[in-house]
Amino acid sequence: MTFWRSSKTDLVDNQALSQLSLRAASRREGIAAWIFLAPALIFLGTFLLWPIAYLFYLSFTTGSFTLAGVHWVGGKNYLRLLLTPDFWQVITNTVYFTVATVIPSLVISLGLAVLLNRSFALRGLLRTAFFIPSITSLVAAGLGFRWLFQTEGFVNSLLNFFGIESISWLGSTVWAMPVLILLSIWKQLGFNMVVFLAGLQAIPVNRYEAAELDGANSWQQFWHITLPGLKPTLVFVTVTTAIFTLRSFEQVYVITGGGPLNSTNLLVYYIYDQAFAQFDFGYAAAAATVLLAVTLLLVYLQLQVWAKDN
Template identity: 40%
Template sequence: MKTLDRPRSTATTGPPREGTRAGKPFWTSRRRDQLAGYLFIAPQLLGTVVFVLIPLGLVVWYSFHEWNVLAGTFHSVGTDNYRKLLDDPKLPGVLRATAYFSVGLVVLNLSLALALAVLLNQKLRGSVVFRTLFFSPVVVSLVAWTIVWGFLLQKNGGINAGLDLIGIKGPNWLRSEGTSMLSAIVVQCFKNVGLNMVLFLAALQGVPRELYEAATVDGAGRWRQFWRITVPLISPTILLTSIITVVGSLQVFAQIAVLTQGGPSGSTTVLVYYLYQQAFTFHHFGYGATLSVLLFLIVLVLTVIQWQMRKKWVFHES
C-alpha cells in the first residue's frame, strides 16, 4: 500500500530561545575560544597600555612643554625644545659617544658569546661548571656588579695591581679618555655575555649532526663548516641577540653613572645619561622628554632596519 507523505511544515516550532540568533546559539565554540584568547592576553595588553603606550604619549606631550619643578612652572613652548635639540652643541658628541659604545658592545658581546657557545658545545669535562660561571653575572645586581668593577679599575685597583706583577704599569682606566669608554664597554659586556651565550648554545644544539658528518665526508674543514652550516642555521638567534644587544646598548645608564659620570670631558656621556642630566640635574624636563623622543626614534629605526635585513641573511627568511 502506498503511504502518503505528510507535508513538511515550514513554520518554526516556537520563538528563538534567549541568547540565540535565528535559532543558533550565540556562544559557539569559536566565540568561546576567542574570548579565552582575549582573556589570556588581557594582562599583557593592559600592562603594555599602562606602562608603555600611556607613558610614551605623555613623554611626547611633555616635549612640547617646559616644566620647572623647583620654580613650580609648567607652560607650553611649542616646538622650542626640538629647535633646541637641533642647535645643541653637545648633542653631536653625545651621539658619537653613544655610537661608539653601541658598536663596541655589540661586536664584542656577540663575538665573545658565540665563541664561548661554540667552545662549551664541545664534549668537554667541566663544561657545565663553566656555563654556570659565565651565566652567573646575568643574575647579579647591575649596580653591585658595576661598583665592584669600579674598584677594580681604579688607578690603584685590582687590575693595575695584577699588571704590576708582570711589570706593566696600568693607566687610570676610568679617568683617561682613551680607556674610559673601553672600560665601560668591557664591564657591560661581561655582565650580559652569559645571556647571549646561552641563547647561542641552545641554537647550536639544534643543528643536526648529520650535516657536519656529510660536510666532513665532502672534505669541508671546520672553518668552512662553521660559515656554511653553523652560521646560516643559527642566524635567527643571531638576529634575536643582535636586536636585544643593540637596544640594551642604547639604554645603558647605571654603568656610566657609577663608573665615569659621563667623564672625562664628556667622552662617555651617552644619550641616556645626557637625558638624565638635562631632566634631573638641570631640571629641564621638557628638553629631557625631547631627548627621550629622539632615543625612541633611534631605537625604532635601528630595530626596523635589522628586521628588514633579516630577509637577506637569515636562513628560511629569503
C-alpha cells in the same frame, strides 16, 4: 504538499535558530576573551602606552613637576637637540660605545658557544661560570670595576708588577670609555652565549655528518652550516645586545658619572642628567623620544629580517 511545505519551513526555522545560537555563543566567547584580556590591556595601557604618549607630549612642552607649569613650545626642544654640541657628543659617545660593545660581544659569545657545544669534562661548570655575569647586578659589578681600575687598583698593581707605569683609567678621556665597554661585554657575554647555544642545538647534526663525508673541515662547516643556521639567532642577539647597550646607565652612573670632560656621557645618562639634575624635562623628553625611535627602528629591522627568512 502541505506536509512538505511544513517540513521545509521547520528546516529553515531550525537553521535560523542554529545560526542565532552560534552567533550568541560566539558573542559570549568574545566577551569572555575580552574579560580575560582586560587586566593585561589595562596594565599595558597604564605602564606602557600612556607613559609613551605622555613622553611624546612632554617633548613639545617646557615640562614641569606640575601640570600648571607645563607650557607648549612646539618643536623647540627638538631644535635645541640639533643645535646643542653636547648632545652630538653624547650621540657620538653612544654610537662608539654601542659598536665597540656589540661586535666583540657577538664574536666572543659565539666562539664560546661553539666551544661549549662540544662534549668534554667541566662543560656544565664552564657554562655556569660564563653565565653568572648576566645575573649579576650592574651596580655591584660597576663598583667592582671601579675598584679594579682606580689609580691604586688591581689592574695598575698588575701593570707595575711587570714594570709598566700606572694608567689613570677613569681620569683619562682615552681610557675611561674602554673600561665601560669592557664591563658591558662582560655583562652580556653569558646571556648571548646561552642563546647561541640554543641556536646551535637546533641545527640538525646530520648536516655536519654529511659535510664531513664530503671532506669539509671545521672552518668550512662553521662558515657554510653553522652561520647560516644561526642567522635568526644572530639577528636576535645583535638587536637585543644593541638595545641593552643603548640603555646603559648604571655603569656610567657608578663608575664615571659621564666624565672626564663628558667623554663617557651616554644617551640615557644624558637624559637622566637633563631631567633630574637640570630639571629640563621637556628637553629630556625630546632626547628620550629619540632613543625610543632608535629602539623601535632596531626592533622593526629585526622583524623584517625574520619575516624575510620565514
